[in-house]
Amino acid sequence: xxxxxxxxxxxxxxxxxxxxxxxxxxxxxxxxxxxxxxxxxxxxxxxxxxxxxxxxxxxxxxxxxxxxxxxxxxxxxxxxxxxxxxxxxxxxxxxxxxxxxxxxxxxxxxxxxxxxxxxxxxxxxxxxxxxxxxxxxxxxxxxxxxxxxxxxxxxxxxxxxxxxxxxxxxxxxxxxxxxxxxxxxxxxxxxxxxxxxxxxxxxxxxxxxxxxxxxxxxxxxxxxxxxxxxxxxxxxxxxxxxxxxxxxxxxxxxxxxxxxxxxxxxxxxxxxxxxxxxxxxxxxxxxxxxxxxxxxxxxxxxxxxxxxxxxxxxxxxxxxxxxxxxxxxxxxxxxxxxxxxxxxxxxxxxxxxxxxxxxxxxxxxxxxxxxxxxxxxxxxxxxxxxxxxxxxxxxxxxxxxxxxxxxxxxxxxxxxxxxxxxxxxxxxxxxxxxxx
Ligand code: ADP
Ligand code: ZN
Numbered sequence: 001x002x003x004x005x006x007x008x009x010x011x012x013x014x015x016x017x018x019x020x021x022x023x024x025x026x027x028x029x030x031x032x033x034x035x036x037x038x039x040x041x042x043x044x045x046x047x048x049x050x051x052x053x054x055x056x057x058x059x060x061x062x063x064x065x066x067x068x069x070x071x072x073x074x075x076x077x078x079x080x081x082x083x084x085x086x087x088x089x090x091x092x093x094x095x096x097x098x099x100x101x102x103x104x105x106x107x108x109x110x111x112x113x114x115x116x117x118x119x120x121x122x123x124x125x126x127x128x129x130x131x132x133x134x135x136x137x138x139x140x141x142x143x144x145x146x147x148x149x150x151x152x153x154x155x156x157x158x159x160x161x162x163x164x165x166x167x168x169x170x171x172x173x174x175x176x177x178x179x180x181x182x183x184x185x186x187x188x189x190x191x192x193x194x195x196x197x198x199x200x201x202x203x204x205x206x207x208x209x210x211x212x213x214x215x216x217x218x219x220x221x222x223x224x225x226x227x228x229x230x231x232x233x234x235x236x237x238x239x240x241x242x243x244x245x246x247x248x249x250x251x252x253x254x255x256x257x258x259x260x261x262x263x264x265x266x267x268x269x270x271x272x273x274x275x276x277x278x279x280x281x282x283x284x285x286x287x288x289x290x291x292x293x294x295x296x297x298x299x300x301x302x303x304x305x306x307x308x309x310x311x312x313x314x315x316x317x318x319x320x321x322x323x324x325x326x327x328x329x330x331x332x333x334x335x336x337x338x339x340x341x342x343x344x345x346x347x348x349x350x351x352x353x354x355x356x357x358x359x360x361x362x363x364x365x366x367x368x369x370x371x372x373x374x375x376x377x378x379x380x381x382x383x384x385x386x387x388x389x390x391x392x393x394x395x396x397x398x399x400x401x402x403x404x405x406x407x408x409x410x411x412x413x414x415x416x417x418x419x420x421x422x423x424x425x426x427x428x429x430x431x432x433x434x435x436x
Pocket of ligand 2: 250251257312313314315316347
């Protein structure tokens with residue numbers, strides 16, 4: 001299958017490394033000249049841009065973490081003034097404040113470039129009709145795919161999420177050949193289509209699906225491919241780096257090629273921070289090499305994976321990361337949205353009438369989207385005697401507060417006093433019943 005940009009995607013490792021060193025040095029110079037946060041960090045670490053002369057020097061640079069983004073919220077890590085920023089996206093953070101990403105015009109061009117590579121890697125061309133059911137908005141999924149699909153000249157249908165019946169109808173009527181959405185939503189589409197009497201394999205032209213934004217297994221891939229009659233490609237990205245377009249599978253499905261000329265990956269031991277060699281599992285860390293508005297230096301993703309550098313039969317020389325194997329923190333992904341248990345707790349504590357005893361229960365009934373439940377004890381006063389009206393109002397209040405801060409809806413189940421199990425050690429706050 002063709003590459004969008006063979007000069008970059010298939011360049012020799014030697015040439016690539018030279019380019020990476022040069023760009024790394026420039027990125028470090030850029031943030032050192034403009035961002036007080038990095039100036040301070042580099043000073044504390046005793047490192048300056050002149051020290052960066054090889055990829056090995058990368059380890060001299062300090063890490064950046066999600067918390068650093070929070071402390072510099074909203075625009076503290078930008079290297080340019082807002083006048084040069086043409087777009088802002090955001091993803092849910094660990095507290096009530098989101099993680100922000102800013103883009104200059106050049107950043108949007110870069111994003112379009114890596115997304116064009118991404119969709120081309122999955123075989124998308126100007127002949128395709130791309131049904132893009134990733135959410136449009138602050139979330140990077142929808143607009144990221146939009147840029148890339150448009151750049152390769154495909155016909156983009158910016159349907160965004162929701163209204164599943166209408167999606168099925170339009171997919172059929174417009175003759176969509178490519179579906180882009182979260183893997184779990186693809187199964188919802190298949191299920192809804194079946195209910196409408198539409199056989200995906202018979203009535204739809206769709207042959208390729210590009211799925212990401214949440215973890216999914218090989219078992220789920222097999223199920224999707226079987227139900228939708230598509231070849232399923234895994235795509236990975238995160239707002240802090242650029243959004244989707246960081247890595248994607250090629251037709252060999254042997255890991256996700258990282259566009260390393262723009263995003264420099266490392267694997268580290270999450271406990272010690274020491275870099276690990278290719279082939280070993282650890283935490284994925286990225287340094288953006290060419291981003292203008294908000295470069296990040298050694299950003300700890302908290303995602304666990306393994307990197308492989310052996311050549312791939314597709315001809316791309318870019319390293320491959322294995323499917324994400326898990327997280328090094330407790331972040332959950334519910335319907336594609338990042339949910340931090342800590343934030344659930346903080347939110348519950350602000351609602352009067354709730355007790356600090358709670359449990360988060362997540363389930364995914366067959367071919368449906370995730371259901372997030374929060375079981376929380378209500379104040380004993382409300383049960384003695386039982387005050388149904390106050391309990392209903394409290395439930396409604398808690399649900400609305402959670403929806404506001406999490407960005408995803410949660411069902412609240414109010415529990416009687418001492419009905420949630422007390423733990424002697426670390427409380428078990430999350431029960432994840434999903435079989436992914
Ligand atoms: P996204 O639009 O990709 O969801 P966010 O910044 O909201 O962007 O979330 C990024 C996180 O989503 C990643 O750090 C990772 O944990 C998860 N994620 C994204 N893509 C995948 C994928 N293909 N497989 C597993 N997890 C993924
Ligand atoms: Zn390949």
